[in-house]
Amino acid sequence: MKKRSDPVPAKQRLDQMLSKLKEHDFRITPQRLAVLKVLAASDGHPSVERIYDTVKAQFPTTSVATIYKTVALLKQENEVIEISFPDGSNRYDGNKPYPHPHLICTRCKKIVDPDLSSLEDLAKEVTKETGFQITTHRVDFFGLCRECQ
Amino acid sequence: MKKRSDPVPAKQRLDQMLSKLKEHDFRITPQRLAVLKVLAASDGHPSVERIYDTVKAQFPTTSVATIYKTVALLKQENEVIEISFPDGSNRYDGNKPYPHPHLICTRCKKIVDPDLSSLEDLAKEVTKETGFQITTHRVDFFGLCRECQ
DNA sequence: TTTTCTGCAAATGCTTTGCATGGGA
DNA sequence: TCCCATGCAAAGCATTTGCAGAAAA
Numbered sequence A, B: 001m002k003k004r005s006d007p008v009p010a011k012q013r014l015d016q017m018l019s020k021l022k023e024h025d026f027r028i029t030p031q032r033l034a035v036l037k038v039l040a041a042s043d044g045h046p047s048v049e050r051i052y053d054t055v056k057a058q059f060p061t062t063s064v065a066t067i068y069k070t071v072a073l074l075k076q077e078n079e080v081i082e083i084s085f086p087d088g089s090n091r092y093d094g095n096k097p098y099p100h101p102h103l104i105c106t107r108c109k110k111i112v113d114p115d116l117s118s119l120e121d122l123a124k125e126v127t128k129e130t131g132f133q134i135t136t137h138r139v140d141f142f143g144l145c146r147e148c149q
Numbered sequence C: 001t002t003t004t005c006t007g008c009a010a011a012t013g014c015t016t017t018g019c020a021t022g023g024g025a
Numbered sequence D: 001t002c003c004c005a006t007g008c009a010a011a012g013c014a015t016t017t018g019c020a021g022a023a024a025a
Helices: A010-023 A030-041 A048-058 A064-076 A119-130 B010-023 B030-041 B048-058 B064-076 B119-130
Strands: A081-083 A091-093 A102-105 A133-144 B081-083 B091-093 B102-105 B133-144
Touching: A010 A030, A030 A048, A030 A064, A048 A064, A064 A081, A119 A133, A119 B119, A119 B133, A133 B119, B010 B030, B030 B048, B030 B064, B048 B064, B119 B133
Parallel strands: A102 A133, B102 B133
Antiparallel strands: A081 A091, A133 B133, B081 B091
8 A cells, every 4th residue: 555654756755856956947967867866765764964975976077065055946946855864964755755754863873754633633733722823834753763673 | 821832930930950060070161151041041031142141141251162062961951852953053942941842934934832732643653663772862843923914 | 288270272073054066947 | 359257266254173371050
């Protein structure tokens, strides 16, 4: 059975991202394409460093600044979300660029997307109780994955 | 009616924090006491900068490093929690130093603690679905408060 | 008196910026 | 050709660290 938390096919996401950039008259450079490919899959929710390493394997002269600039552009276009941590290690998700819960293993740093049907109820409960107009959320659970226990 | 999300009296929290530090043979300096007082109340969930400004009013020679060191000590002793943001602006809560949901106004930066009875169900759902052993969580909702809408 | 804490300044680590050169469209 | 993007190095910023002098206990 297909779950809501399952990843979207990377090719499909890549095409969506490319369309968005073209539509807004941004240029498709080889470096950008390489960054997009990593983020379209977003396997394990990559860090800037991991994107950089991957892109550098193909284009050795690439600078980190370019990765940061491209990621910033995609954030601005709502094509990636940023998951930030207290220790200053940011991770990204371009496969599902909308708020969704994460499950983070504190030992192996793996990040998994769980299915959480009751999350909508939570948001409703908050709105009802506080009168806030909720626009987005961040829901992360930390713990040990099955393998690390 | 008293809600779970209501703040603990600041004096009470201060005493708890002082006990913990004495118990572990840390010295109570005037600067530390001043920091503790701010964090015991944690009104609006203060930033390091705001703690610094408050302490400096009483002890003008205080350095930011001392604030950071004291906050780090309290984090280590589980007497404050850190709420980090992508833009690098960390906020702290020493009044309720255990994981709990936050409601953040994106306009006036106010942080409120809502009552969320169904949050426990969520954690259980995650454990059941994924086999993760959940140790902590972070649940933040972003939006506009009643005044800012 | 002993040991820890403070305050200063330098160092760190991630991220951003400025600018000359290069390369999409 | 015309701009935008790249790559490099310098600048920013919050936070951490090292160390000599100050002050708890």
